[in-house]
Amino acid sequence: MMNSKEIFGIALGLEPPWEIQEVEFKEQGENNIELHIRIGFEQGSKFRDPQGNLCKVHDTIERSWQHLHFFQHRCFIHCKVPRIIHRDGKVRQVAVPWSRSGSGFTLLFEAFAMALIEGEMPVNKAARLLGIYPQRLWNIFGYWISIAYSNDDPSGIRYLGIDETSAKKGHDYVSIAADLEAGRVIHVVGGKDKTTIHSIKTYLRSKHVKPEQIEQACMDMSPAY
Known part of the structure; x- marks a missing residue:
């Protein structure tokens, strides 16, 4: 039988060397419970740089992301993200598979947020449903629209x-x-x-x-x- 860490690992689509290290429910006031999941990596793990070279971990930096609700509870993911030394001697943070660079949300959270907007839900209402400020939702929307816009191909227009x-x-x-x-x-x-x-x-x-x-x-x- 799988334990809770294995279940959440499957739900998040984690693959080695990433692993669930801790799952904790925290009370944040009356009738307000949050789920906090800590992700780590196996000791001695190496990570690839953009050129595909395997590099040892130099150090780590603490990061957090808001994830989709699990059950009825707000969920947050925490991880000490490894940094590696590239061939050029510079120390850079490893890209994590559950979030894009610079975002405070997981990719699944942003996908759900975009689905709400695409379904013509007003931004303020969608933000309340997601438990975030409207401006943060606008930031998500703006990022993905800019990506779609840059990849658009109107070359066949007549x-x-x-x-x-x-x-x-x-x-x-x-x-x-x-x-x-x-x-x-x-x-x-x-x-x-x-x-x-x-x-x-x-x-x-x-x-x-x-x-x-x-x-x-x-x-x-x-x-x-």
């Missing part, structure tokens, strides 16, 4: 649409470029003057879109456009 819309009350506008054939937004830039058109043009060129491949363009007859 029909380009450009229009402006009000970003908020007053005269604060953003201009939107869309692939009319695919029915999706490909670029957004602040403003609605000629500099926005130059920005859209520069972006499309950076994505290897040639002017001659645009068969049709739909936009306002504004002098700026």
Whole structure:
């Protein structure tokens, strides 16, 4: 029969040399219990640098991440993350498999957070459900949107649409470029003057879109456009 450490290790998808070292429920006030999981690594373990070289552990640094709720309890993961000496002599922190670099959340937590937003749940409501401040949820959203944006490939566009819309009350506008054939937004830039058109043009060129491949363009007859 598996013990609790083995069960949580499977739930977190851990593989050697990573292992669950401690599982503890902590009372944080009346009717408020948190689950804290400590992850470690086998003594004598070596970790690979970006070039694939196995390196001994130089030292460790304490890190914590918020994870998805286990049962009805908020869950936090703690780990003394190893640092190794690379071939260039610099000491760098090892990448952990459960979180991206610089994040205070696990990848599964961020995936669930993005699923809530994609399901059109308001950010404030989603943040309450996750037990975090709305700004932290916006930070998660901004990171993954930037990744998706940088990996986007609009190089097959033939029909380009450009229009402006009000970003908020007053005269604060953003201009939107869309692939009319695919029915999706490909670029957004602040403003609605000629500099926005130059920005859209520069972006499309950076994505290897040639002017001659645009068969049709739909936009306002504004002098700026």
